[in-house]
Amino acid sequence: MKPVKVGLLGLGTVGTGVVRIVEGHQEDLQSQVGSPIMIEKVLVQNKSKARNIAVSPDKLTEDPWEVIRHPEIDVIVEVMGGIANTKEYILEALSLGKHVVTANKDLMALHGPEILAKAHEHRCDVLYEASVAGGIPIIRTLVEGFSSDRITKIMGIVNGTTNYILTKMSQEGASYSDVLKEAQELGYAESDPTSDVEGLDAARKMTILATLGFRSNVALEDVSTQGISSVSKEDILYAKRLGYELKLLGIAESQDDQISVSVQPTMVRKTHPIASVNGVFNAVYVFGEAVGETMFYGAGAGELPTATSVVADLVAVVKNLKLGVNGKQGAVAYKEKKLKTDEQISSKYFLLLHVADRAGVLARITQAFADYEVSLESVLQQPNPNNPDAEIIIITHDASRAAIKKVLANFESLDVVYKVKSVYRVEG
Template identity: 50%
Template sequence: MKETISVGLLGLGTVGSGVIEILEDHKESIQHKTGCNVNIKTVLVNNLSKPRNLQNNETKLTDQYTDITQDPEIDVVVEVMGGIDHTLKILMEAIENGKHIVTANKDLVAQYGAELLEATQRNKCDLFYEASVAGGIPILRAILDGLSSDRIRKMMGIVNGTTNYILTKMSKEGVDFDTVLKEAQDLGFAEADPTADVDGLDAARKMTILSILGFSMPINLEDVQIKGIRGLSLSDINYAKQLGYSVKLIGVADHSENGASISVEPTLLPLDHPLSSVNDEYNAVYVYGDAVGETMFYGPGAGKFPTATAVVSDLIAVIKSLRLGTSGMAYVQPQFPKKMKTKNDTITKKYLRLHVHDQPGMLMELTKIFAQYDISFDQIIQRKADAEDERELMMITHQVSEADFERAYEELGKLSSIRSVDSVFRVEGSE
């Protein structure tokens, strides 16, 4: 075993600088845990002329990734620069040269995780990616190790801090979506282009990773049903409160004998549900296992040091594998073939908000359609709309299959008494 492990760092942004700080500040503790020193030998940056404040004067800066991938002295490559195709090329080259990989890149892992894992197995290398999901929360390690003896049935959580911050501000302060999004961008919680966050793609990538590991099944991003929070109305948040619910962007991965279903969408949760109290940029993931029952993992989902902590923890795991001589043995092929639930087998509760013309027989028309598809209601609120001849209805159904609900929804569009169906959300945690 080497006395010093040399690391090549791809990226020196917020997380990359956090990795360097943690390795320096916790040097003695890491040496005690691993039995060796950790040295950042080379860092890949975009701009060599930009002034840097590196604590180790021996660390080399480069704008050529081959200085890392082809350096025989570098043992581990830590990737925190983001990107997909170009980054995949770099990491594949590093793996072919026998280097272990630690990455925080959820986009890359969700899309090319299987290829990367197979490449590391061929080359007897390790790939760790704890930081790719929920920042500082060790959820992947919990699934792979702590819950490895259990059969996971469901995972449900808040895995995007930007949208949770936006929904928290809307709920607590009554600020509209566009105003809060601008504030989140000014504070650095949201990107200049917030599409991946507010349209649910970021959360979907994380749920893909969780589902692959939790269900031991080759899930793809295309298997996730995605609906974001863009344009979410304050009216829905306020009506949800009247019905006893909060509104969160929730990722749900469910697995039974009928197959798996994965979705990301605005969801109503009972106000006393633990996830309802997860606010601002924090993340939390509920895991339901046959043996353990319910467990919840909570913490900061992003940020310099939470994410860097997860990266360094993975680096320590790589070093321990090197010491034990078990490198490249961690990857296990998915146990089960992919089987996704049909819409007939996907059972949920639904929230609807619609505007209807205030006319005799209107409710009878509605209930007749729902009864036709065996859909009953848990709660209904009716209020006068802004227009004098209209009413606004908010309804929460009992459990219904996606197939039956879609058929009923299609029939609603044919009714002359309905002016518009304004919102349709999933409801979780109430049964």
């Protein structure tokens, strides 16, 4: 049984987990694939750095090409992150006929089609289960589990940092800035949290999920993205009072092969299964025409959960190697992409308005909705405890994004509307 040799790019959190699992579960892995799996070379930034895992020093290298061009290495596992360098390394590995497992959502969201085309050209596998929702095997589920179905909706809590922040705000009534600071101290948020809190990380993951779910090459720029940095305590308070939780949701929809993908803070009715996904956990809700409602829940990040998915992909590559069928994944995106217009994207909306507290105001505001044929599900007017204005909370029935934009533009010229405090999509 000739061992399969693996080159590892990166020995950070996930890389360390990969080494632990490959070494710790070696016997199990061998039973499944029929030969040993050996980590032959590991790319690190600094060979002499102290590590909390023992890797033989002669396996470590600071030269990427020593790993990528190593003649005995069959599979490259990329867990170093970043885009420009990793793209170069992976394309070179593929052109040398080496298979690739990557956890790199940024790379796959931005350059997935190019990388998959190169893999196809050289009959290589590229697997990337760990790039979305760490420990949840959601890519396998979309590609294989639901190969027979037509998926019409994917809703994901795919960013643990923002879900942690929103959960804490909801459970403790705390402010965004206080919870962000706490999350940074606990290591749940980066010192520069932009990518997480502005929804960019989630948008990249939704690009990947929408491409696989709808079998059409969705690009990052197709994803309309809004983060959580302007979510207030009051928003969450009102959400809860009305029976909703506020979650940063990626939402991808397809009707008649027309697609929309977005990431935004969303009011989710508490009875919806995704509303109770709390803390750093991730979940992906998938609705298929035939299968109906499904949801997949688990850790979205972390050393061992993410490494579980990386090594599961490695097992799949090695099984393919034994069968001689690498590079036969087939086209993931065989449908032409057709994007919905703002007129075609429809949902309920929640609006919180600060308005003048005098007679006839509610009539004028509700007329503004009626002018664009947006009908209202519920309207609540109440005094604002903090200032002399009144607050109006409105939940609409299904309305197009275009109509809501027009209503909001119309409010600009209405003197009785002092401020549109919040506008959120509503689900469930």
